Amino acid sequence: MKKIKIVAGITWAFICLILIIILFPGLNSFSVSAARLPFMKINPNFTGGEVVQQVATEGCTLDIRRPVFDGLFRDRKRGFVQIDWRGNIPDTITDTIDYNLDKIPDFRIIIDRISSRTSLVPLNAKVKDVAVSTSTSYGWALRVGIQK
Amino acid sequence: MDNTLIDSMKKSFGKSLLYTLPMFLITFLFLTGGRPDFSNPASGFAFLITFLGVNVLYFLMHFTGKTDRFRAIIFIIFAVSLSFTLIKNMVEIRSSMSFSQADIVECKIPFCHLVIPMMIIPAAFTKSIIFPGSIIGGFANISSMLVLWLIATLVLGRGFCSWGCFYGGWDDGFSRIRKKPLIKKLSDYWKWMPFAVLLMVALTAALTLIPTYCDWICPFKAVTEFEQVTNVESAAKAGVFISLFGGLVVVLPVLTRRRTQCSFLCPLGAINTISNKVTPFTIKIDKKACNECLKCVEVCPLYALTPEGVKSGNVSVFCSKCGKCVDACSKKAIHYGIKGIPAGTMKNFSRNLFLFVSFLFIAVFSSGSIIFTLTGLFKLIF
Numbered sequence: 001m002k003k004i005k006i007v008a009g010i011t012w013a014f015i016c017l018i019l020i021i022i023l024f025p026g027l028n029s030f031s032v033s034a035a036r037l038p039f040m041k042i043n044p045n046f047t048g049g050e051v052v053q054q055v056a057t058e059g060c061t062l063d064i065r066r067p068v069f070d071g072l073f074r075d076r077k078r079g080f081v082q083i084d085w086r087g088n089i090p091d092t093i094t095d096t097i098d099y100n101l102d103k104i105p106d107f108r109i110i111i112d113r114i115s116s117r118t119s120l121v122p123l124n125a126k127v128k129d130v131a132v133s134t135s136t137s138y139g140w141a142l143r144v145g146i147q148k
Numbered sequence: 149m150d151n152t153l154i155d156s157m158k159k160s161f162g163k164s165l166l167y168t169l170p171m172f173l174i175t176f177l178f179l180t181g182g183r184p185d186f187s188n189p190a191s192g193f194a195f196l197i198t199f200l201g202v203n204v205l206y207f208l209m210h211f212t213g214k215t216d217r218f219r220a221i222i223f224i225i226f227a228v229s230l231s232f233t234l235i236k237n238m239v240e241i242r243s244s245m246s247f248s249q250a251d252i253v254e255c256k257i258p259f260c261h262l263v264i265p266m267m268i269i270p271a272a273f274t275k276s277i278i279f280p281g282s283i284i285g286g287f288a289n290i291s292s293m294l295v296l297w298l299i300a301t302l303v304l305g306r307g308f309c310s311w312g313c314f315y316g317g318w319d320d321g322f323s324r325i326r327k328k329p330l331i332k333k334l335s336d337y338w339k340w341m342p343f344a345v346l347l348m349v350a351l352t353a354a355l356t357l358i359p360t361y362c363d364w365i366c367p368f369k370a371v372t373e374f375e376q377v378t379n380v381e382s383a384a385k386a387g388v389f390i391s392l393f394g395g396l397v398v399v400l401p402v403l404t405r406r407r408t409q410c411s412f413l414c415p416l417g418a419i420n421t422i423s424n425k426v427t428p429f430t431i432k433i434d435k436k437a438c439n440e441c442l443k444c445v446e447v448c449p450l451y452a453l454t455p456e457g458v459k460s461g462n463v464s465v466f467c468s469k470c471g472k473c474v475d476a477c478s479k480k481a482i483h484y485g486i487k488g489i490p491a492g493t494m495k496n497f498s499r500n501l502f503l504f505v506s507f508l509f510i511a512v513f514s515s516g517s518i519i520f521t522l523t524g525l526f527k528l529i530f
Contacts, residue, residue: 002490005487005488005489006488006489007488008488009428009486009487009488009489010486010488010489012428012486012487013428013429013486013498013501013502013505014501016302016303016427016428016429016505017501017504017505019299019302019303020299020300020303020505020508020509021174021508023295023296023299023300023509024178024512025178027292027295027296028292030295031284031289031291031292031295032284032291034291034294034295035283035284035291038275039271039272039275039276039277040277040283040290040291041275041276041277041283042255042276042277042279042280042281042283043270043274043276043277043278043279043357044276045278045357045358046252046255046278046279046280047255048253070274070357071357072269072270072273072274072354072355072357073273082253132249132253134248134249134250134253135250136250136253136254137250137254138254141250141253141254143253
């Protein structure tokens, strides 16, 4: 039993030695494999959720993402909807958004990109406030707080 | 000097050189890909200094038989250079040490291993990662950091905290400033605190789906990156980061000569403590050789050794295998070991194998940021 323990210990130690030796040269391929694991995606609370509606105007694209209410076990009562403007965006953005795709406008947004001032006009009682309004590398991102 | 001593030193020198040769070749291969690039003098010189420096440290570990004093050098340099790398990266990209709302929205925040305790429950239930970083590609991506930590913690157990963590060097460094501690006795019950912190941050992160430790507690935000101070909440957070860094990473380590942040706060340390059960490498006490002077208990930076434990020949799972106790033991009763091998036997074999594995990890993991930092410094000076 003592000898088996010694052999098992040394074998495990040598396996660890091999693991460390292959870790760095294989890091890229291990990382790519790990990235394919089912849980390896960023939570929608950070990414803003998937794009469900794309509106193209003169040189500017408007991406409306799905409302995010994601919680640990079930949806939360409060969430947000993210809208991204890309491309040739005017200095003042004025848009009316229908985030729940019921063909009735839910809010009107006015963003002065130069002063970073954002005004929200709720047209639906579920629309609450401006959570984030910021310039990004691709244009402008807006998160509006909403209720389920 | 008598001839026997000179002969033994020559023998030891040759033997140490022989032990260093595989490390020399492997680090050269891993750092250069077999083709060193000296086209840029600053980075070429930085590479040369780093490469030779790490190998000299490894040689000295074998030649002197001491571990901790040489481990600490690379460990502390790693912590400082990593902070420099992160800050320089942030300043170059964003012209600031703080990140903005846009960086969060675009998921551009560098990922570090301290997020891992908070992402486990949400990953299990929501099948997603609650961190605004990049899964693959870009600087400090989630996938690479996860693989690095997973393998390192499997191989080294809590040894990761002394041989791989790029923050641990900060409190390790400050704990070495005074020769003698001003505060000698701190209840070692505090060492269970990281489990409470782990439970708290894991639960709060699961409930809010926000990495709460990073958002509110992490002391190392003070030397890496933090949220832009734009309102009362972000100012309060910055206050917490700076206070915890000052208290647990600077002041208490100086006063106690212990790594207090690692011992009393770090939630990942708690997880690594559990992984100490898996790793093959351990610290062993040869009861026959031990004279119970308890010098090892006195120097242990992580409260892993207790008088009762030493008397019964047990080292607790809190051990990070830094080697401070091994260096301090005048009877060589405490030594690196491999699970299954009885204490007091195959000491050199176990130490050599552990040193090769752990040093290779820190040497390759740290070299990139050390080279980057040295290159930056050379460019600044010349």
